[in-house]
Amino acid sequence: MKIIISDLSVKYSGRGESTLPRHKRMLLIKDDGTISIHNGKGYKPINYMMRTSGFEETIENNVKTWTFYADDEALEITLHEIYEEHIIDLPDGDPGLTRSRTEDQLQEWLYENLEKLTGKYRVRAREYETGDGPVDILAENIETEVNVAVEVKRIAAPETVAQIVRYVDALKEFYPDRKFEGVIAALEIKDKTFDLARRRGIECVVIPASWSEDYAFNKAMKNSEPTLFDIL
Amino acid sequence: MKIIISDLSVKYSGRGESTLPRHKRMLLIKDDGTISIHNGKGYKPINYMMRTSGFEETIENNVKTWTFYADDEALEITLHEIYEEHIIDLPDGDPGLTRSRTEDQLQEWLYENLEKLTGKYRVRAREYETGDGPVDILAENIETEVNVAVEVKRIAAPETVAQIVRYVDALKEFYPDRKFEGVIAALEIKDKTFDLARRRGIECVVIPASWSEDYAFNKAMKNSEPTLFDIL
DNA sequence: TATTAAGTGGGGTTG
DNA sequence: CAACCCCGCTTAATA
Numbered sequence: 001m002k003i004i005i006s007d008l009s010v011k012y013s014g015r016g017e018s019t020l021p022r023h024k025r026m027l028l029i030k031d032d033g034t035i036s037i038h039n040g041k042g043y044k045p046i047n048y049m050m051r052t053s054g055f056e057e058t059i060e061n062n063v064k065t066w067t068f069y070a071d072d073e074a075l076e077i078t079l080h081e082i083y084e085e086h087i088i089d090l091p092d093g094d095p096g097l098t099r100s101r102t103e104d105q106l107q108e109w110l111y112e113n114l115e116k117l118t119g120k121y122r123v124r125a126r127e128y129e130t131g132d133g134p135v136d137i138l139a140e141n142i143e144t145e146v147n148v149a150v151e152v153k154r155i156a157a158p159e160t161v162a163q164i165v166r167y168v169d170a171l172k173e174f175y176p177d178r179k180f181e182g183v184i185a186a187l188e189i190k191d192k193t194f195d196l197a198r199r200r201g202i203e204c205v206v207i208p209a210s211w212s213e214d215y216a217f218n219k220a221m222k223n224s225e226p227t228l229f230d231i232l
Numbered sequence: 233m234k235i236i237i238s239d240l241s242v243k244y245s246g247r248g249e250s251t252l253p254r255h256k257r258m259l260l261i262k263d264d265g266t267i268s269i270h271n272g273k274g275y276k277p278i279n280y281m282m283r284t285s286g287f288e289e290t291i292e293n294n295v296k297t298w299t300f301y302a303d304d305e306a307l308e309i310t311l312h313e314i315y316e317e318h319i320i321d322l323p324d325g326d327p328g329l330t331r332s333r334t335e336d337q338l339q340e341w342l343y344e345n346l347e348k349l350t351g352k353y354r355v356r357a358r359e360y361e362t363g364d365g366p367v368d369i370l371a372e373n374i375e376t377e378v379n380v381a382v383e384v385k386r387i388a389a390p391e392t393v394a395q396i397v398r399y400v401d402a403l404k405e406f407y408p409d410r411k412f413e414g415v416i417a418a419l420e421i422k423d424k425t426f427d428l429a430r431r432r433g434i435e436c437v438v439i440p441a442s443w444s445e446d447y448a449f450n451k452a453m454k455n456s457e458p459t460l461f462d463i464l
Numbered sequence: 465t466a467t468t469a470a471g472t473g474g475g476g477t478t479g
Numbered sequence: 480c481a482a483c484c485c486c487g488c489t490t491a492a493t494a
Contacts, residue, residue, distance in 0.1 A: 003235065013472095017333040017444075017472085018330060020329050021327040025326070026322065030273060032274070034274055034275045036275045039326040040233055040262055040324060041263075041266065044489070046326070048275040090237075090258065091256055091272070092272060094271040095252075095253040095255060097278055098250060098252075100248070102487095103485065133482090154486095158468085162395075192466095247487035334470080365468090390483090
């Protein structure tokens, strides 16, 4: 990896197009060919390019311009004045991130706890194919026996309503002799989404934030063997 | 800005949760409080935190652990062995990125050129409110005088079809005495999307890739004054 | 301040 | 390869 601190300007052309006027910034060139340009703010680079396959240097009036190429993409960096340069060796084989509290785990937890949580829906299947993509959970109303498609989200947005409506429509079309309703289950549901859902006949279920503790506790109970986590 | 090359491990807890085992990586601390951890690959940090508001250092067995805080978030970095450290001054006032070939410009271009391009639609309005969100362009069929809602996209996906169908339905509901049709105009429309659109009675218009050159040319013509771009 | 929509979105998974 | 969907999405514009 190479770090260059320089007064630089950038032009990118590829999927979109952008230009960046001269300013002192950090240029980061990783060994996998990734280029990124950082300024003093934010965690994202202001300009970047991945999977570079070619490289070219031109010098004019003692000013270097580097152009990096890939399929249909080009990133042109003019280094007006270089202040610092560092070579850093980062070894391969990074063990990588392990995540928890993901939507997948939320879905798993809800599948186990939907009936307890709502008191009226009994789960039947996960990732049930609707004909227009799989719905997260298929359940049924215990009293009315109507089938219920449940879309699980961390944060429900208006587009979530559109999504569940599509699934319900697809299910109705595919099984014309059965009844279907739609439910959104989310940790957070904004007012506007709530109103929109109600107007479309979609019910909203708010999942308590404590789900993750409950999930972790149950996981730990199932594994009688102590995990590495318990020891640490 | 501070760059630290270190053998480090990370724990994040906030909107989600994640852990990163020990490995030699780069820690980047920007003056705006942004933390990011990079390995040797990719342009994105593997772990990060923005808008940090607090900081704490603990030392155990000669090993430093830094914990960064923000509302409901915490990033804990244990620096097992520090190899390098660099302080870099990046001035504020970065002029920032200017983009072109954006969807906004595409929409502007199409508004000017829809009639020329299709030979049958005449534009009437941009960002026209349908009752279910604004549609990009409202036009009319020159021959039949039917109103046409046009959704502009760079890449049209099946979801785009659902979107334009919703708009057309909303318009029909709001103006029951008028006729409406839906059109998707995009640079790229995959087969499945094309088929789906046809089945739903939505017409597809493919925008030629040359639109951006035409757009730039016309912009230049309008401004008789030479721009900074022309000079450079 | 909250909401919406675009992004050079990225990235993984499935058919 | 295309389609689909989640992401600790981020970020900018807008009401």
